[in-house]
Amino acid sequence: MRADPIALGGWQRRERTLTIVVVGIFALVILRLFVLQVLEGSRYRELSEENRIRVEVLTAPRGEIRDRKGRLLADCVPSFTVTLDPFDKAYSRAPGRLDSTLAALGPILGTDPAVLRDKIQRERKMSFLPVRLKRNVDIKSVAFVSEHRDRLPGVQVESEPLRRYPLGLMASHLLGYVGEISDKELADPTYSDYLSGDLMGRMGIERRYEKLLRGQDGKRFLEVNALGRKGDFLGEKHPVLPKRGTNLTLTIDLDVQRAAEDAFEQGARGAVVAIDPRNGEVLALVSKPNYDPNEFSTGITQERWNEMSGGGNYPLFNRAIQAAYPPGSTLKPFTALAGLESGAITVGTYLAQACTGEYRFGSRLFGCWKHDGHGRLAVHDAIVRSCDVYFYQLGLRIGLDRLADFMSKLDLSGKTGIDLPQERRGLFPDQAWYDHHFGAGRWSRGIILNLAIGQGEVNLTPVKLAQITALVANGGTLWRPRLIRSIGEGLPGSSVPDDSLRRELAISDRSLSVVRAAMASVVSDPQGTGGQARVDSVTVAGKTGTAQNTHGKDHALFICFAPVEAPRIAMAVLVENAGHGSTAAAPIARKVLQAFFHPAPPESAAVVARR
């Protein structure tokens, strides 16, 4: 039988073992204290009296962004940031000292000392890091800080990468910008790896691909004395080197993008989205007016922000994806598709009533844009000449249910899923929508007349319009538009086709070819409304639109694709309050197509040729 361990003294052996363990633990403490206090004591005494150990964050440069041909859209350049260490001994000894430092710095940095003080109070609660007072300071401020070091305890000039957009206004909505993380985001666990004062992507590619672009900041421990820095702290903490962010190559073609941006008149508001119908790659995405993202990299004032985010024109607003407009007559090819697909009409069907410039429905008169009428038309000519009266009747023939059904196949009420944040949904209403918003039975069947010509409650974003135009061009494939061609050091041009981005819709080739032929005639036929979009040696198919809206003059729209035989580009153009699509939007499309099919030779080559 086992010895009873409970008997008096039975714990003896365990007591001895435990005592040895405990004495060992404390011996280690004493040994450690001896090393710290006796052997290395004088070194630590010196550190505690004169110097200070500080953490310096080594900010990782963000990844570069380039266009599909490798041309630079965003990179990083070195810049100077003035920081202040609120834990400097001078401030813990005499808290009032901070005010005199800030009073001296304020005028040089051009910032109110009270604002700086608030920032310091806020950030010192969150970390032990120095507070960034101002980024991208000029050389004069750097000189001032160095000269007056004795009067500015804890103030340092640090080198940090600054986000730069070398082309300024170009592609601003697409790229987005960077700004300091907000207090609200800091409190969110999603951003737990950010520190107060860190920059993060806002809008556009910068926001959407923040995780890739950001990289990983490093840090090192520095020993700082009254005269500035003394060098790395030779403790056991090794510096952690920053990892630069991942480079991105976009699907954007800078030539096409530039042509689209330049095609707008000064002060115009609108958007262009151009897509490769074969794979959904976005070739250009423009919103006007645009802004200069460089302004944000160093932090902007509240007044400037208010001006940018409002100011009547809302330059920060990305009209290509965040705004939905009535598509007007650009919807007619799709109404025609719905008619052909649902069997409401065939290619040869003439509708009951000839166009006399107006159409009576119940007690209401619906006008055609051409007041003297188009006469009797079949679907081809109705598209070419954009006859409203034909489409009123077609709408009635198809009926709301079948029309809404077809449009929902195109996902008109959904998002395209483009890889940009804050995309807005479009809307093509159905019966349930009207019942819900107007009340069951409280709306007239007449709404179908307006919907058929792209007016009324239907609303689409320019990117959605471009997506469905590409669908007509490529024979029925709905591609999710995308902006990334390659991630990291992958060669431009090595784009990987991704089948998860495509959705084949069951639309017959017969119907599609009828609509494609009609859209080609819109541009080529002398009777067509899109003659302004003609480009040398390329067949273009298009459709104009002029959308009435409640905010003043009509919006001008144009959708197109080219070449008709094997389309490589599909596009939607919108100009706010500019009048007719044929005169205000089609010329913009022409300039974009021109740049795409007949790019100007590179400047250097032209110079050589002239010699």
Added chain:
Amino acid sequence: MISARFSADIDRPLLLATLLLTVIGIAFVFSATSMPSASAEHGLYLKQIAYLVIALVAGGLIAAVPYRIYEGKTSYLLYAIGLVLLVLTIFIGHVGLGAQRWLGWGPIKIQPSEMAKVATVILLASQLANRKKDWTQIKNLAGPVLTAAVPCLLVLKQPDLGTSIAFVAMLFTMLYWAGLPFLYLFFMITPIANVALSFFTPAWLVFLGLLAVILYRSRIRLLPLLIVVSVNLVVGIATPQIWNHLQPYQKQRISTFLDPGADAYGAGYQIIQSKIAIGSGEVFGKGFLHGTQKALAFLPEQHTDFIYSVVGEETGFMGAGIVAALYLLLILRGIKVANRARNRFGGLLAIGMTSIFLYHVLVNIWMTVGLAPVTGLPLPLLSYGGSSLVASFLQVGLIQNVAMRWREY
């Protein structure tokens, strides 16, 4: 009540060490909060004195009643109260330093995990005191393991990793004292070591080799052997697989959880500042109230978790050494009391209470001298805080209770 016969057997060195440490604690809470920049905290030492009065009464009362009444049904009742308080903390607790650790009624706030530790030790002692069970048998361990696991997981949920590990430390110390062979305890720890090492294949292979040798030499029976081997293999192989399949945000959560300072440039900085403070004290210190590092940046914690670095800075190697020696004395006397007790429950009670001290002192002091990560555990008796002080006096009171009645079977 405490008659002359009992009070003669009070463990005087233990009592002396406790009172000295408490007085030193109040003095350094005063010092750590005396800087002009800490004006909001100037009165804290007075509050600590008030807590001491409560703690003395509580400790005295728990020492006076013969400890045998805590055995059996009472222990389950105390334990249940402790668990209820922990559960309440999760639902209606106050958030402090990123975790829900406090429970409050108006101005009074308590940290239930401190009380739960004491209650858990009492129940464990009561369970392990049962002589009818052979505590060298693995199958008999389910009860005590469950007893420690429930509060451990509830505290982990707050989250307070440091305190939850205290329950594991208590359980292991008490199992050892109850007679479980050291080897078994070793095997219970191996899967944990396995998780830690599995990311570094060479170290993992060395570990497995060692384990195999120890298993072979130990000659344990086939079934336990198979269990130990298979658990270790499964854990070791599965851990990196699971880790690799986690989402980045999940990984982030786990690493922040294991090391709350991982994200903060703060934690590494705190350790460096603590080491500078202690080191700069040299042999004799800068003198009471003359520390300079404390004015810097441990921020809210220089009078709580980092009080030992203030002691080290102001009193040097001498002072820090004396404080360490007092803790050593306290713990060794606790072990002594546990050993002398004739009653099995009494011995286990004393060793359990001592193990709480041992774990906290070890983790806290090792942290301040840079031997352990930042965990946020207070230093018993020295750190500012009422719950911790009252709990410490309850622990000492129970050890004294056993000391006074060591003759009883």
